[in-house]
Amino acid sequence: MTDKIFNIRVDRRSFLAGSAAIAASTLPSPLIRSASAQEFAGKQIRVLTWSDPTGQAAVKNIMQTFEAKTGAKVIADLTGSTSDMIAKIKASASKPQYDVVVLSGFGADSLAEAGLLEKPDTSAIANLSRVDPKYQTGANGHGIGYFLWSDGLIYNTNRYTTPPKSYDVIWNAANEGKIVLPTPDNLGALELIIVAAKAAGGDLKNPDPGFELLKKMKGKALAVTTNSNQIADLFRSNAVNAAGVMSPLTFSTFIPNPEFNIGGTYDLAEGFFVDLQYMVIPKGHPGDAATVNAFLNHALDPVVQGKMAEEVWYGPINQDAILSDKAKQSPFIPSPAVIKERANRLDSGFLASVRDDWIQRYTDAVM
Known part of the structure; x- marks a missing residue:
């Protein structure tokens, strides 16, 4: 019989702290015309983001296409996690090295609260006008x-x-010993608490x-881990029936391979959770501001957004x-319509305020 696995580690999906502010903008369009006219030839910006497949895809679909379109040079610095990015920006605060950082919401909030970001000129980012106002900005206007x-x-x-x-299905008795739960430090654990609360008659504030429902999982989960390779092996051996709350994105290299027996779904009665990722501009950044704004606008281009998705x-x-x-037929790529109808946007400010307490209570409940 497979031994139970308890693997606690911090990764890019670890929820550290954060809050998001939402703002709407009225946005003109001249920047798109200038960006396509090679106005930025000879300009250079440096972008910091993840080294995982999402960062590599950004190099291919955003940075390289921006270079081809505008003549600007984009230097990519890829690193392991949002926590690494926070450390890099803080370490270089006296002499900023980066013009744009692409990171998770808690990272944007952390850097904004530390006073290390400048507020972008939203009037220079025309594609924001086609973004749902809920997702336009955050981190108190810095993201x-x-x-x-x-x-x-x-x-x-x-x-x-x-x-x-x-x-x-997570607490269905038929799946006892065949469930994988997220580690306490992971955002998925906080999302699972919300799901359990609603299932048991409570809610976000109650x-x-x-937690009482989750206590019934103690000793009944096969693993508490967010290691995708480890989880994929458990699915391949049919040791696991379900895992959650987790993202199909984490298993994008395994799901297409039928050998792993892995599927993922957002089509759930309770809806699915979304966490907004941000682009931020470090205060005192060395690159040209107009080029930075053009890059942010390009990342929101409808073709670029489709390619990345x-x-x-x-x-x-x-x-x-x-x-x-x-892509439209893929159950793993939520369309703008599905996002609008089914997505549960997290209240990162509230979660930050209860994070430590919830992590401890979750740990006590399931481990």
């Missing part, structure tokens, strides 16, 4: 929306020939019933994102 990271349910395609319709299963925030027929 420009980028893409949505989406969390749902991962399931075994041998056990479920059609996707489960609810997170309740999570106690949820298709390659790494991001949720596009430009409502006019151009998705291929294949």
